[in-house]
Every structure is written in C-alpha cells, then in structure tokens.
Amino acid sequence: MTFLNTALLAALSLGLIPILIHLLNRQRFKQVDFPTLRFLKEMQRQKMRQVKIRQIILLLLRTLAVLFLVLALTRPVIRSTAGILPGVEAKSTVVLILDRSASMQSETPSGTRFRDVQTRAQEILASMGDNDEIQIVWADPKPKLFPESPTTHIALVREAIVDAEATYQGGDLVYALQSARRILGASQNLHKEVYVLSDFSGSAWLEEMPELELLPDDVRLFLIPTRDDSRRNMGIVNARITSRLITPGRPVELAFQAYNSGSVPAEERIVSVYVSGRRVAQTRVSLQAGRQQEYRIKFVPEEPGSQTGYVRIEDPDDFAADDKREFVLRVPPRLQVALVGAEGPAKQLTGLAMNPTSDPDAFVQVQKFLPAEFETADWSGVDVIIIVDSPEFGIGFESR
Known part of the structure; x- marks a missing residue:
C-alpha cells in the first residue's frame, strides 16, 4: 500500500x-x-x-x-495481486504524466515544484511490483515518451526522473492524456493507471476540458497537484515601442503587458526599463491575481542607432524566468527627406518648415528634386518622399 x-x-x-x-x-x-x-x-x-x-x-x-x-x-492505493487464475499475479501498466513546463521552476519552501514532482514520482515507483510496466509521458507542447514503450525496468525510469529538469517552454496535459490513452489501449494487462503530477497552471491545464473522453472507463486516473498551492508570480508578457517618429533627445513611448499568474495580488512591484544596459525609466505596478494589463512608460534615447533594451521586474518572486522581456529600439541618426516638385513658394515653404536654418547637423535633412528627376533618382538613402505641386508621373515611376 x-x-x-x-x-x-x-x-x-x-x-x-x-x-x-x-x-x-x-x-x-x-x-x-x-x-x-x-x-x-x-x-x-x-x-x-x-x-x-x-x-x-x-x-x-x-x-x-x-x-x-x-x-x-x-x-x-492498494495494488491487487489477485489474477484471473489462482496463484497468478495481476500485472499493471502505469503511465506517469510529468509536467516540466516553465511554471514548475517556481520556488516553494521545500524547493522547486518540479523537485516535488520528482519526489512523488519516486514514491509511486516504490509501490510498483516487479512485473508491472511503466512509461513516462513528459507533458511538453508535443509530449515525449520515455522509454518508447512500457518497461518493467523500474530503475531505468527512476534514473530518468532524477536526471530530468524543468524547461522554459509550456506544457499540454490534455495532449499528454491522449498519448496515455494510446499507450494503455495497446496494453493487455488487467490493471491500468495514469498518474498526472503537475501544478495544473493555466498554461498546461485547460479551464474547459474537451468534450471527448480522454481515458476509457477501465483506466484509473490520479491527479496529484504539487504540495504548495500558494504562489507569487508576475511576469512581463511582451514589450514594444509604440512611438512612430523616433529622434534622439525626444521622448519615446514603450508599452508592456504584465500578467499576474500567481494566487496572490501583486502590490507595488517595481518595473524598470533598460536600454544598452542602462536604466532609463521606472514605474510601479499593482495587479490582482489572474489579471493581465497593459502599461505605458516614456524615456528619452540619447544616442542614435539600433539598440537593445528590456523591461524587468526588479524584486524577484517564485518564478524568475518571466520577469524580463527584451525589445529593439532603432533611433535614426538623420531623417532624410526628399522634396519633389516644381520650384515655387509651396516647395520653398515646405523645406523651411522641416529645416528652417538649413543646418547640416539638424535631424531632418532635406533634398530637393525636380519632377523630371523623380524617375531616375536614387532613393536608397531616403526615409520620406514629399511631393509638392507636381504633375502626374509617367509609367517609369509607377514601375518603381
């Protein structure tokens, strides 16, 4: 027992x-x-x-x-030894579905959740008989089987569980149960059991189960959650630059989404924005358990060029893998504007509006073209083309 x-x-x-x-x-x-x-x-x-x-x-x-x-x-759990014939032991086929998704790295007072899963899986192995068969189904997005078929070599399975580690990807327990159904469907043993060891988080366990039957009636299913249900975790889901016109020295807006996947509210969590390894902005976020919300924050890029940055939650929680999200910021050194049109007041005033002093070091640099030059000019270094009082263009322009 x-x-x-x-x-x-x-x-x-x-x-x-x-x-x-x-x-x-x-x-x-x-x-x-x-x-x-x-x-x-x-x-x-x-x-x-x-x-x-x-x-x-x-x-x-x-x-x-x-x-x-x-x-x-x-x-x-009591394993029956009564077979169909007197003196014959009834064999069992056991499928262990083990969740090793990213949420299993969450820390608990006794270690990670995955460590708890490993310990409880070893307890199940210790209760098995010498002739019982067992197979592991790793509940990855695409479940993996170990070994390829059920085996009676318990020591081999025990070693695989000890050497396993939690991953940084999601999981799919429903898909894993379907794999267990196929495994047990091919078994001829009298007893068939499935043990699911997981934290049953939303990423791996659906709130609404599919209507189709996951396991037949002759299979006993045991759902074994991790021992510590209380978890504190808020993560950054995504981060993106929302500003359209980005210039050095002008504020840039960044939007990021935070998701509280824990069981307790997140209160006044510090979130910082880093660009090229330097902190450029900071805010505080409060979020109820199970909620997701978008936040916006502004910072000023000081240098032109392509730069990498990230949004990070400063104070650690039970699961640190989702506390950081990266983004890319491109600050152009110059904005090259092509002004195409016939010479006249409209073209002249438009050019002065963009660069009043004709400063060669200004952010906006204006190049002027006549309509006849439009079809033959090299536009590879131009960011914006402005057409002022120009007639219709020919077929050559349309093809370009």
Whole structure:
C-alpha cells in the first residue's frame, strides 16, 4: 500500500481526541451510603455495566471515524495481486504524466515544484511490483515518451526522473492524456493507471476540458497537484515601442503587458526599463491575481542607432524566468527627406518648415528634386518622399 498524500499521515494522531474527551468527561461521584437504598445497589451495578459498554462502543466508533477520515484524505492505493487464475499475479501498466513546463521552476519552501514532482514520482515507483510496466509521458507542447514503450525496468525510469529538469517552454496535459490513452489501449494487462503530477497552471491545464473522453472507463486516473498551492508570480508578457517618429533627445513611448499568474495580488512591484544596459525609466505596478494589463512608460534615447533594451521586474518572486522581456529600439541618426516638385513658394515653404536654418547637423535633412528627376533618382538613402505641386508621373515611376 502507498499513500498519495503522505503529508496527511501525521493527522492520524487526531484519533486520540475522542479518547481524551472521554477521559476528561468521566464523572467522579462522592460515595455516600444510605441504608434505605442498599437494595438498589445491585440494580445500579447492572445499569452502570450497560452504560459503560455503550460508552466504550461509542468511543471506538468515534475514534475509527476520525482514523478512516484521515486515511481517506491520504488517498491510499492498494495494488491487487489477485489474477484471473489462482496463484497468478495481476500485472499493471502505469503511465506517469510529468509536467516540466516553465511554471514548475517556481520556488516553494521545500524547493522547486518540479523537485516535488520528482519526489512523488519516486514514491509511486516504490509501490510498483516487479512485473508491472511503466512509461513516462513528459507533458511538453508535443509530449515525449520515455522509454518508447512500457518497461518493467523500474530503475531505468527512476534514473530518468532524477536526471530530468524543468524547461522554459509550456506544457499540454490534455495532449499528454491522449498519448496515455494510446499507450494503455495497446496494453493487455488487467490493471491500468495514469498518474498526472503537475501544478495544473493555466498554461498546461485547460479551464474547459474537451468534450471527448480522454481515458476509457477501465483506466484509473490520479491527479496529484504539487504540495504548495500558494504562489507569487508576475511576469512581463511582451514589450514594444509604440512611438512612430523616433529622434534622439525626444521622448519615446514603450508599452508592456504584465500578467499576474500567481494566487496572490501583486502590490507595488517595481518595473524598470533598460536600454544598452542602462536604466532609463521606472514605474510601479499593482495587479490582482489572474489579471493581465497593459502599461505605458516614456524615456528619452540619447544616442542614435539600433539598440537593445528590456523591461524587468526588479524584486524577484517564485518564478524568475518571466520577469524580463527584451525589445529593439532603432533611433535614426538623420531623417532624410526628399522634396519633389516644381520650384515655387509651396516647395520653398515646405523645406523651411522641416529645416528652417538649413543646418547640416539638424535631424531632418532635406533634398530637393525636380519632377523630371523623380524617375531616375536614387532613393536608397531616403526615409520620406514629399511631393509638392507636381504633375502626374509617367509609367517609369509607377514601375518603381
């Protein structure tokens, strides 16, 4: 016999409570002899014996009720050895579905969630018989099997579980259950069991299960969550530059989405923006559990060119892998504008509006072209083309 919730075995001590209550409630009477009542003593002795017997029976029933309740919560599993023929042991085929998605790296007081999954998987292996078959289904986005078919070499499976590590990708427990269905469908053993060990987070376990039957009726399914349900985790989902016109020395707007996948609210979490390794902006974020929200923050790029940056949550939580999200910022050193049109006031005023002093170091540099030059000019270094009072262009321009 093995227990799926071994931590609750300590609660068996609660069976002492009815006994203590019985002992504390025992009434002690002061004995006073009355001569006129001596004929009733024999009747009293018989009555007290009956009362004591009833009290002992009630005490035993109450104690057993507490013990059976605790044992039921520990979820005992008894493997039957009764085969179809006398003296023949009934074999079992066991499928272990193990979640090693990114959320399993979350820290708990006793280690990571994946470490808890490894420990509980070893407990299941210890309860198996020598002739039982077992196979692991790693609940990755595309489930992986180990070994390729069910095996009786428990030591091989145990070693694979010990050497495994949580990944940085998602998971799919429903797809893994479908793989388990195919494995057990080919098994000829009498007993078939599936153990799912996971934190059952939203990325791996759907809120609305598909209508199709995941497992047949002759398969016993055990869902075993990680022991620590309380988690503190807020992550950055994405980050992107929303400003259209980016110039050195002018504010740039960055939008990022934060998602609280934990079970507790996130209060005043510090979020910073870094560009080229230097912090350029900072804000505070508060978010309820299970909520996702977009935030916007501005900063001023000081240098032109392509730069890498990232948004990061400064104070760590139970899962650090999603605390950072990168982005790319391109700050052009110059904005090359081509002004095409016939010479006249409109063309002249447009050029002055973009670069009033004709400063060669200004951010906007204006090049002027006549309509006849439009079809033959080299536009490879031009960012913007402005057409002012120009006639219709020929076929050559349309083809370009």
